[in-house]
Structure formats: C-alpha cells, structure tokens
Amino acid sequence: MTIAVTTPTGNVGSRVARLLVQAGERPRLLVRDAAKLPADLRPHVEVAEGDLLDEAFVTDAVRGVDALFWASPESFGSPDPLADMVRMGANAAVAVRAAGVARVLQISSVGAERRKGAGLIDGLARNERQLAETGADVLTLRCGYFFTNLVGMLDEMRAGSLTTTWPLDRRFAWVDPRDVGEVAAARLLAGWSGSGVAAVHGPVDLSWGEVAAIVSAATGREIEARTITDGELRDLLLSAGLSEAAVAGIVGMTAGVRDDFTPEQQRDARTTTPTTLASWAFGTLRPCLADEV
Structure with missing residues (x-):
C-alpha cells in the first residue's frame, strides 16, 4: 500500500x-x-x-x-x-x-x-x-x-494573559x-x-478560563484569560502585519463558531482522545517559559 x-x-x-x-x-x-x-x-x-x-x-x-x-x-x-x-x-x-x-x-x-x-x-x-x-x-x-495554537500566544502568556473573543466560560473541544x-x-x-x-475532540471540552488555570499550573506562571472584542482582535492582527483578507478570515473563524453553534459530531468514545492539556502544556509550554519564571 x-x-x-x-x-x-x-x-x-x-x-x-x-x-x-x-x-x-x-x-x-x-x-x-x-x-x-x-x-x-x-x-x-x-x-x-x-x-x-x-x-x-x-x-x-x-x-x-x-x-x-x-x-x-x-x-x-x-x-x-x-x-x-x-x-x-x-x-x-x-x-x-x-x-x-x-x-x-x-x-x-x-x-x-x-x-x-x-x-x-x-x-x-x-x-x-x-x-x-x-x-x-x-x-x-x-x-x-489545537493545543498548539497556544504556542503562538507565548508573548501574551509572558505578559500574564490569554486573550480571546469568546465568553470565558464557554466550553468547546481542545485537542x-x-x-x-x-x-x-x-x-x-x-x-x-x-x-x-x-x-x-480531545479529552474534554474546556473554556478559556479553564485553559488559563491549567496553563498557569503547568507553567508556574499566573496567567489570566480576558475577553477582547472582534474589533480589538482585528486591530491586533493588522498591527502584526497580516493582510485584510487574512484578518477577516481569522476573526470570522472565531466568531463563526462562537454563538449558537453545536458541533454536528457529538463527544463520545469515538471522538475522545487521551492527551490532556495539562500534560501537553507541561511538556511544551513550560520549557518555553521556564527561564522567565
């Protein structure tokens, strides 16, 4: 084959x-x-x-x-x-x-x-x-x-925060x-x-508030989740040099599955995988931030 x-x-x-x-x-x-x-x-x-x-x-x-x-x-x-x-x-x-x-x-x-x-x-x-x-x-x-999306947020974590346009208590699948x-x-x-x-769907649905607490414990840093608006996210991405089309795609991606959306495939034994965010963050994020703790 x-x-x-x-x-x-x-x-x-x-x-x-x-x-x-x-x-x-x-x-x-x-x-x-x-x-x-x-x-x-x-x-x-x-x-x-x-x-x-x-x-x-x-x-x-x-x-x-x-x-x-x-x-x-x-x-x-x-x-x-x-x-x-x-x-x-x-x-x-x-x-x-x-x-x-x-x-x-x-x-x-x-x-x-x-x-x-x-x-x-x-x-x-x-x-x-x-x-x-x-x-x-x-x-x-x-x-x-993906857990790995957090790697792109290292600068935020160094400043003690994780920003999102989602409600901090809204759970969704992380893998x-x-x-x-x-x-x-x-x-x-x-x-x-x-x-x-x-x-x-990963091992369990998590909210951004829960993610911040898990990452804090795994890395030994105090990290707080905070909500920003779609407009604020757009401004941040444009200031980082992304094109208007790229920014619209990213902002639309988070907004499109944020409100009144339920995944078509439900969580069950077939969709659930074993690796926890805690173990991944300890092995991946902690070394990136260890010299700054």
Missing part, C-alpha cells in the same frame, strides 16, 4: 508520516522544502518536493498511490489564505480524479458543517465538498481547537494535534469503504 502524506512537517502530518513508517509503510511525502524533513526519516520515505498550490505537482505526486492524507497548510502570511485553501482543495480534487486515488483522509475542523460564515473554516468546508465530488472514498476528520495524527494514521492503515465524517 502506498500512502501519500501532505504537510509532513506540520503538527499533524509529521505524526502521520512517522507512524506510517513505524508500521512498516514507505509513505510518499509531499513537502515544500525537503530540507525540513527529519534526517532519520528520509531513508524510509519517498519525497515529492513542491507546492500544493501547483496543480501539476500535486497530480504527479499522487500518481500510483492507494490513499492520500490531505491537510491544507496554514498560510496566515498569504495575501488571501482563504483563496489559497480553495485553490489547494481544487488541486487535490483534480489530482485524485486524474490518478484514480481510491481513498482520501482529509483534516477539517469543527465548524465546517456550517458551510459558510466561519471565516477560514469556510475554506475547509469548501475542501470537504471538493474532495467529496471526486468519487473517492473520503473520510473527513473534523477536529477541535492535541499528535492525537489527531494518531487517529488519522490508524484509519489510513486500517482502510475503509464509503465516505463519512468523524470528529477528533
């Missing part, structure tokens, strides 16, 4: 690639910069170097594969990240049809079931439709909020991307027939 893996240096894709190798497979890794792949992994994989925005590259890279792991990479620095996501999804769909790929596992997000009105998540919703229309057996994993990678690798190795949607 030949499995192609996109984003093999990302938080999810890197875990998928390594687990496939450990299972005895030789995956084909679609990567923009092959130099970023771990040196110990390279002898055990095929490498296709190129850009997912290049239709010809994607089509050539998936020829002869039995299954494709597809994740649209984040491109917040792009002038129009949403347009990039849609274009990459279109390229994936063309490639799957041209190469006759039998199965596709796509990484999506909680909120994609809204189809419209959730900022950058709308791009994932569009990707879901693009891949569904190929005729392949498509398994979509709609994931909760370790490594756990997402493990679910994805297991499904790719087991195979499946037909198409469907599953969820990866």
